[in-house]
Amino acid sequence: xxxxxxTWGSRGDVQPLVALAVALRGLGAEALVCAPPDEEFATxxxxxxxxxxxxxxxxxxxxxxxxxxxxxxxxxxxSDLVAEGFGTxxxxxxxxxxxxxxxxxxxxxARGAADRLGIPYVYGCYHVRGLPPRKIAPEAxxxxxxxxxxxAHWEQGQKAIAMFADALGSHRAKLGLPPVEDVLDxxxxxxxxxxxxxxxxxxxxERTDIDVVQTGAWILPDHRPFPRELExxxxxxxxxxxxxxxxxxxxxxxxxxxxAIEASRAQGRRVILSRGWADLAPIDGADDCLVVGDVNQQAxxxxxxxxxxxxxxGTTTTASRSGTPQVVVPQIGDQPSWAARVAxxxxxxxxxxxxxxxxxxxxxxxxxxxxxxxxxxxxLADAMRADGATAAAQLLLDAANTQRPxxxx
Numbered sequence: 001x002x003x004x005x006x007t008w009g010s011r012g013d014v015q016p017l018v019a020l021a022v023a024l025r026g027l028g029a030e031a032l033v034c035a036p037p038d039e040e041f042a043t044x045x046x047x048x049x050x051x052x053x054x055x056x057x058x059x060x061x062x063x064x065x066x067x068x069x070x071x072x073x074x075x076x077x078x079s080d081l082v083a084e085g086f087g088t089x090x091x092x093x094x095x096x097x098x099x100x101x102x103x104x105x106x107x108x109x110a111r112g113a114a115d116r117l118g119i120p121y122v123y124g125c126y127h128v129r130g131l132p133p134r135k136i137a138p139e140a141x142x143x144x145x146x147x148x149x150x151x152a153h154w155e156q157g158q159k160a161i162a163m164f165a166d167a168l169g170s171h172r173a174k175l176g177l178p179p180v181e182d183v184l185d186x187x188x189x190x191x192x193x194x195x196x197x198x199x200x201x202x203x204x205x206e207r208t209d210i211d212v213v214q215t216g217a218w219i220l221p222d223h224r225p226f227p228r229e230l231e232x233x234x235x236x237x238x239x240x241x242x243x244x245x246x247x248x249x250x251x252x253x254x255x256x257x258x259x260a261i262e263a264s265r266a267q268g269r270r271v272i273l274s275r276g277w278a279d280l281a282p283i284d285g286a287d288d289c290l291v292v293g294d295v296n297q298q299a300x301x302x303x304x305x306x307x308x309x310x311x312x313x314g315t316t317t318t319a320s321r322s323g324t325p326q327v328v329v330p331q332i333g334d335q336p337s338w339a340a341r342v343a344x345x346x347x348x349x350x351x352x353x354x355x356x357x358x359x360x361x362x363x364x365x366x367x368x369x370x371x372x373x374x375x376x377x378x379x380l381a382d383a384m385r386a387d388g389a390t391a392a393a394q395l396l397l398d399a400a401n402t403q404r405p406x407x408x409x
Contacts, residue, residue, distance in 0.1 A: 004089075328350055
């Protein structure tokens with residue numbers, strides 16, 4: 001059995017597919033991953049022994065430039081990624097028995113590749129915001145957070161149609177294929193997979209229009225030892241505060257680092273800064289701050305006092321499984337929703353807005369350093385499942401055996 005997994009996005013999009021590939025290998029299947037050619041993604045897949053097929057430009061070249069991408073840039077990228085589905089993805093999928101795509105950026109082209117080769121296609125996402133939006137615009141009748149989220153989700157779908165419909169139509173026309181009547185139905189399908197923990201991110205019970213398959217989060221086990229200086233830092237005093245924003249390039253890295261360090265010191269804590277794409281760095285030569293690169297978060301998070309992060313799906317899941325309280329400072333996309341859920345569960349604080357100040361972060365840390373918050377965080381960790389990748393791998397192999405569509409549609 002041979003499986004193709006594809007995405008185009010940050011590490012938080014790529015790493016779960018690597019976890020799924022490893023789980024598939026454990027069941028005797030061969031899996032390869034199509035993903036952006038960023039160096040850290042290549043390293044990640046190489047470490048796991050999973051073949052990588054490069055798709056599209058590097059994510060860092062698009063998101064971490066001197067200027068944010070424009071709407072025109074987004075449309076151009078969408079067209080390029082659809083073209084990849086008619087080229088790179090289709091070539092990679094030759095001989096595969098099933099294809100799974102994560103996220104609209106990859107899935108719009110991937111669905112066509114699967115259809116033309118006559119193999120089953122599965123759409124997967126990591127948060128309910130990645131599920132297909134409703135067909136009809138939500139009523140603007142309330143001011144609740146749920147009303148706002150529903151409206152934002154519907155608007156997200158309209159933007160996706162605007163980005164991908166023309167590119168999809170033009171590429172299909174060149175091959176003599178009929179137009180796609182409903183882009184969202186075509187990409188998302190009526191049975192999308194939700195790769196998120198049911199306690200941390202439950203599937204929406206009210207969505208009777210779709211059949212959501214919730215597998216649990218796809219977690220890649222990390223067995224890497226700590227660098228010597230990190231182990232020494234942890235052993236030298238009380239648990240520090242961890243601060244990291246992953247693939248998010250903050251607007252002012254110097255201010256972000258300064259706020260993190262000052263707020264941690266105000267609570268009497270040392271701090272570990274994860275360099276990340278924001279390139280966070282110390283503000284002085286004091287020995288209460290350590291900067292780290294890509295380290296084993298699964299082993300690190302249980303040993304810190306609090307975790308300050310951006311609210312990506314992977315980081316939020318890893319933090320929640322660690323039993324350590326969190327401060328989520330959301331930047332984009334589904335991150336505000338993750339922040340809200342962390343606060344709702346009582347295991348951390350959802351920072352209001354993407355830019356923390358020393359005062360706002362100090363207050364947030366005071367809340368999460370309360371022993372009662374840690375007790376709730378430990379309870380959440382005990383309730384979360386760890387078999388999501390294995391469960392999804394088995395479902396994917398079952399789909400390969402039972403769902404053979406008609407080719408060339």
